[in-house]
Amino acid sequence: QVHLVESGGGLVQAGASLRLSCTASGPTFTSAVMGWFRQIQGKEREYVGVIRWNGGVTDIADSVKGRFTISKDNAKKTIYLQMDSLKPEDTAVYYCVVRLGRRIPTSPTEYDYWGQGTQVTVSS
Numbered sequence: 471q472v473h474l475v476e477s478g479g480g481l482v483q484a485g486a487s488l489r490l491s492c493t494a495s496g497p498t499f500t501s502a503v504m505g506w507f508r509q510i511q512g513k514e515r516e517y518v519g520v521i522r523w524n525g526g527v528t529d530i531a532d533s534v535k536g537r538f539t540i541s542k543d544n545a546k547k548t549i550y551l552q553m554d555s556l557k558p559e560d561t562a563v564y565y566c567v568v569r570l571g572r573r574i575p576t577s578p579t580e581y582d583y584w585g586q587g588t589q590v591t592v593s594s
Contacts, residue, residue, distance in 0.1 A: 472497065
């Protein structure tokens with residue numbers, strides 16, 4: 471069982487930056503993608519982006535491309551979501567996810583493990 475713990479959320483003003491972290495514990499996975507979804511209150515979970523654990527290829531949703539980047543530290547089993555030029559519409563709970571295998575789906579139902587979520591609030 472993979473356990474995911476997010477950190478780094480908070481309240482910031484529009485235009486600011488924030489970096490979220492997600493650390494995985496449990497069995498070592500060799501082929502997986504790890505990344506982020508977000509959920510705005512009252513809406514469905516939205517794909518943000520992922521990074522392949524082997525190789526580091528990233529995929530970022532068009533809605534945040536150019537502002538958000540994902541990186542990883544294999545030794546720490548941690549990924550990061552760097553969010554720049556934040557907007558009020560980025561306000562959401564951000565969830566860390568893991569999917570075993572190499573595919574990069576955008577549907578939340580295809581991800582195997584979820585963190586508890588961390589709140590990001592961007593004020594105008």
